[in-house]
Amino acid sequence: MKRIVVCDDEPHIVEGLRFLLRGPDRVIEVTSSGPEALASIEESETDLLIIDIMMPEMSGLEVVARLRAMEATKALPIIILTAKGQAQDASMAQEVWGATVMAKPFQPDKLCQLVANTLETRACPQHSSI
Amino acid sequence: MGVVKGISCDCEQAELTRLLSSARQQGTPDPYVGKRRWTRYALGMGLELTTNPSDPSAAWRVIMHNIAGGGFGFWSRRQVREGTGIHVREWSKDADAIWLPARVTYCKVGIRGYLVGASFDHPVAPDMPAAAQPAAATEPHAPQASPAGQPTDPASLRTKCAIVSVVACCGGLVGGVLAGSCVTYVGTNPWSISLLLVLVASACAYPLGWLGGTLIFKPELSFIKAFCTAIGHVAKGAPSLPAVPAAPSKELEPLQRALLEVRTTWRTREDSERHQRQKLEELHQLKSNILSIVSHDLRTPMTSILLYARMLADEMDTLPEKDRRRFLTIITEECTRLSRLVDDLLEVQRLESGQARWDTQPQDLSEVVRACTRLFEAMAASKSIDFTAECPASLPLVEADADKISQVLSNLLSNAMKYTPAKGKVHFSAEAGGKEVVFRVADTGPGIPRDKWDQIFDRFTQLSNPDVREIAGVGLGLFIVRQIVERHGGAVWVDSNEGRGSEFTVSLPTRSAMVESEYDQRVSDSARRAVVCDADPHLAAIIAQTLRMDGFEVRVAHSGCRLLVHLARNQTDLVVTDMLLPDMDASELLAALGEVSPRSFRLIIHSYAGDAPELRRRGADVVLSRPASAEELLQAVRLAMQCQSAERRSILLVNSSSGDLRRFKRQLADVGHLPIVAQTLTDAVTLIQDYPIDAVLLASDLLDDDWAGLKKLSNGADNDLRVFVLCQRIRKKERRLADAHGVTVLSGQPENEAQSLAALTSSPETLIPEQVHEADSCLR
Numbered sequence: 001m002k003r004i005v006v007c008d009d010e011p012h013i014v015e016g017l018r019f020l021l022r023g024p025d026r027v028i029e030v031t032s033s034g035p036e037a038l039a040s041i042e043e044s045e046t047d048l049l050i051i052d053i054m055m056p057e058m059s060g061l062e063v064v065a066r067l068r069a070m071e072a073t074k075a076l077p078i079i080i081l082t083a084k085g086q087a088q089d090a091s092m093a094q095e096v097w098g099a100t101v102m103a104k105p106f107q108p109d110k111l112c113q114l115v116a117n118t119l120e121t122r123a124c125p126q127h128s129s130i
Numbered sequence: 131m132g133v134v135k136g137i138s139c140d141c142e143q144a145e146l147t148r149l150l151s152s153a154r155q156q157g158t159p160d161p162y163v164g165k166r167r168w169t170r171y172a173l174g175m176g177l178e179l180t181t182n183p184s185d186p187s188a189a190w191r192v193i194m195h196n197i198a199g200g201g202f203g204f205w206s207r208r209q210v211r212e213g214t215g216i217h218v219r220e221w222s223k224d225a226d227a228i229w230l231p232a233r234v235t236y237c238k239v240g241i242r243g244y245l246v247g248a249s250f251d252h253p254v255a256p257d258m259p260a261a262a263q264p265a266a267a268t269e270p271h272a273p274q275a276s277p278a279g280q281p282t283d284p285a286s287l288r289t290k291c292a293i294v295s296v297v298a299c300c301g302g303l304v305g306g307v308l309a310g311s312c313v314t315y316v317g318t319n320p321w322s323i324s325l326l327l328v329l330v331a332s333a334c335a336y337p338l339g340w341l342g343g344t345l346i347f348k349p350e351l352s353f354i355k356a357f358c359t360a361i362g363h364v365a366k367g368a369p370s371l372p373a374v375p376a377a378p379s380k381e382l383e384p385l386q387r388a389l390l391e392v393r394t395t396w397r398t399r400e401d402s403e404r405h406q407r408q409k410l411e412e413l414h415q416l417k418s419n420i421l422s423i424v425s426h427d428l429r430t431p432m433t434s435i436l437l438y439a440r441m442l443a444d445e446m447d448t449l450p451e452k453d454r455r456r457f458l459t460i461i462t463e464e465c466t467r468l469s470r471l472v473d474d475l476l477e478v479q480r481l482e483s484g485q486a487r488w489d490t491q492p493q494d495l496s497e498v499v500r501a502c503t504r505l506f507e508a509m510a511a512s513k514s515i516d517f518t519a520e521c522p523a524s525l526p527l528v529e530a531d532a533d534k535i536s537q538v539l540s541n542l543l544s545n546a547m548k549y550t551p552a553k554g555k556v557h558f559s560a561e562a563g564g565k566e567v568v569f570r571v572a573d574t575g576p577g578i579p580r581d582k583w584d585q586i587f588d589r590f591t592q593l594s595n596p597d598v599r600e601i602a603g604v605g606l607g608l609f610i611v612r613q614i615v616e617r618h619g620g621a622v623w624v625d626s627n628e629g630r631g632s633e634f635t636v637s638l639p640t641r642s643a644m645v646e647s648e649y650d651q652r653v654s655d656s657a658r659r660a661v662v663c664d665a666d667p668h669l670a671a672i673i674a675q676t677l678r679m680d681g682f683e684v685r686v687a688h689s690g691c692r693l694l695v696h697l698a699r700n701q702t703d704l705v706v707t708d709m710l711l712p713d714m715d716a717s718e719l720l721a722a723l724g725e726v727s728p729r730s731f732r733l734i735i736h737s738y739a740g741d742a743p744e745l746r747r748r749g750a751d752v753v754l755s756r757p758a759s760a761e762e763l764l765q766a767v768r769l770a771m772q773c774q775s776a777e778r779r780s781i782l783l784v785n786s787s788s789g790d791l792r793r794f795k796r797q798l799a800d801v802g803h804l805p806i807v808a809q810t811l812t813d814a815v816t817l818i819q820d821y822p823i824d825a826v827l828l829a830s831d832l833l834d835d836d837w838a839g840l841k842k843l844s845n846g847a848d849n850d851l852r853v854f855v856l857c858q859r860i861r862k863k864e865r866r867l868a869d870a871h872g873v874t875v876l877s878g879q880p881e882n883e884a885q886s887l888a889a890l891t892s893s894p895e896t897l898i899p900e901q902v903h904e905a906d907s908c909l910r
């Protein structure tokens with residue numbers, strides 16, 4: 001069973017992602033803010049985090065930075081979804097933290113593909129590219 | 131030595147505190163602190179009057195932002211008069227900055243005997259930086275700034291020439307004596323003797339004259355060298371300002387003054403350039419914010435649409451009916467959100483560029499309110515929010531655009547619905563309170579932190595961390611709300627308890643309350659046209675943009691000639707001009723503007739230096755110190771436009787069967803006044819109560835024998851109302867009745883018409899110039 005945490009403040013998007021990524025061997029946790037996502041990841045072992053950048057309370061990038069600072073989640077695969085055009089921070093997240101960045105609006109099948117690939121190579125997290 | 135009467139300051143708080151405490155230490159009885167606004171208006175430039183804490187014996191001191199002859203203000207007349215020696219220095223935080231002696235050349239005395247304007251001669255700055263100006267550093271003649279001393283009079287070049295001649299003569303004399311002693315060697319031939327005398331005398335006079343001349347003219351030579359270096363600095367566009375050397379002789383003072391002016395212009399230009407750079411940076415920052423936020427807000431709904439549409443397309447056959455419906459609903463909602471965002475963007479653009487169409491008319495908004503709340507009832511039910519709305523059956527009439535008010539209410543309500551969680555409450559109320567109609571939208575959402583209460587009404591607020599949505603989803607809705615409400619003469623504000631909810635309040639003035647400002651509104655409604663004249667194209671563009679944002683249609687001219695041509699050809703409401711134009715000087719410009727006929731525009735002078743009262747006397751409505759910020763400019767515009775409505779008199783004509791009043795009406799409108807016609811005396815009384823009427827003209831045949839009807843008029847009006855009675859013939863009886871009722875009789879005869887019109891439109895009292903008035907109110 002693979003556990004995926006999805007974090008976005010847009011209810012339609014998390015709901016859609018939950019539907020899109022559903023599968024027999026997957027559990028999808030839906031959260032709507034950074035702290036919620038962190039709590040959910042701490043709670044039980046997670047295989048993938050899909051997170052938005054621009055959110056109230058805590059930026060998605062901050063969540064990623066905190067996860068990378070913790071031993072347990074150092075290698076957690078992360079997909080960052082961003083609606084900000086040409087965000088330099090996002091590319092930094094890709095290079096430094098090994099997260100994959102997808103610009104919104106994204107192609108649903110590409111995301112599905114990426115999620116499937118990431119979960120398969122869960123054992124050795126590599127810089128994946130779209 | 132004089133005692134400091136006041137401190138007029140627009141410096142920083144710390145500096146001000148220091149100045150105040152030092153003034154108190156010196157026993158200043160009641161230090162006056164001028165407000166920034168006053169300082170700007172009355173002084174015409176940013177000057178500050180202060181004491182020198184380290185030298186209490188010193189007399190008057192002025193700290194200036196730019197050294198140039200200009201106004202300074204607010205000293206007791208007894209202590210400063212023409213010829214008084216003062217000390218000035220440029221504004222600097224450095225306590226050791228050098229004070230320069232100067233002399234008051236002109237004083238303007240305001241009410242209560244205080245100086246409201248004065249100017250002084252150009253001070254001489256001796257501070258030449260050693261690196262930039264070695265000649266001046268060793269210059270023995272540069273006057274040292276002695277705080278208590280007067281400027282040392284430079285010697286005249288003529289005197290120096292005379293001294294050189296005397297030295298040369300001395301040389302000649304010595305030569306003559308030497309030659310005389312040699313006479314015995316050349317014999318007695320008179321030609322030989324003469325030749326010898328001339329040769330020896332010249333030989334002695336030349337080196338002595340050269341030596342004396344070099345020594346005596348050394349300061350002048352050094353000055354010229356320093357002058358050339360300074361000019362070289364200007365020409366090269368050096369980053370630092372050239373220092374001005376002291377003129378060692380009177381004849382060289384014009385040169386020195388010219389350099390001082392170049393320096394002043396340089397400095398002010400640099401100031402304005404810095405100001406522009408700052409503006410541009412702000413604009414650039416705003417642009418980035420807009421791009422970032424708009425792109426985010428456009429991409430988010432697009433993401434949802436793409437996601438759901440794709441899932442629908444891929445799994446059309448396998449999806450249960452319920453999910454398909456739900457997906458389609460979400461797609462519809464997101465499309466609506468997208469189109470609303472685009473609408474909002476366009477609306478903001480229209481509001482800001484003044485292109486929005488306003489269809490305002492007096493109306494009862496209760497119907498609009500009910501229609502709006504009905505729409506949101508369904509939405510509340512779907513989100514299981516407890517929505518209550520209360521609205522009286524009718525509301526007082528408000529001069530409003532129903533569509534726009536509906537937009538205001540729906541923006542506020544949709545925000546409330548958006549941020550209130552399920553099972554929360556949203557309450558709407560509309561009520562009439564005194565002179566206003568008040569709408570309230572209260573929710574039980576997350577609330578808004580106190581420091582964001584103002585910010586949320588700004589468009590594309592700059593967020594401290596752009597990745598974190600401090601105020602989730604606030605885009606343009608509230609900005610539009612504020613624009614519309616303010617355009618209706620109302621106000622909108624928020625009151626919030628973080629974690630417990632927010633309450634938005636909109637207050638719109640009722641029609642009767644609006645009557646006061648109706649004339650101003652009318653002036654601004656008829657497309658206002660402005661011309662900006664400035665030799666500096668960047669500054670002109672910035673001013674023009676500011677005015678456009680304020681709803682003006684703006685043209686830009688870069689020379690006085692262009693400005694005048696434009697004014698001659700086009701109807702113009704406002705002129706904002708610099709005084710230093712490439713093709714004409716200040717007095718030429720003011721004279722030419724004064725000759726423009728008919729003079730329908732208001733004039734704002736936006737310039738560096740100048741005596742504001744004098745400029746106002748010569749036709750400027752508002753004098754603005756350069757470079758003015760956008761806020762200052764808009765304030766000046768409002769002030770200037772108010773001047774207009776003050777001069778435009780509303781005159782009530784009470785009709786009768788005679789054609790005289792109709793003739794008056796046409797003529798009053800021709801000269802720019804506002805004639806209002808009432809059919810009967812009773813109507814007139816109602817109009818006087820509702821409108822700000824300056825004067826009433828009524829035909830005598832409306833009145834009974836003893837003019838008792840006039841009492842009715844005066845009952846309903848304030849004391850300022852002037853009443854004129856138009857009589858065909860003015861006899862003793864009419865004069866007696868006019869005196870008894872305190873009214874003026876005017877002749878209805880065609881030959882006296884001009885006179886009557888003049889009386890009707892004359893001002894009731896001579897207005898006190900604004901500066902003096904303001905200075906006075908600041909005094910106490």
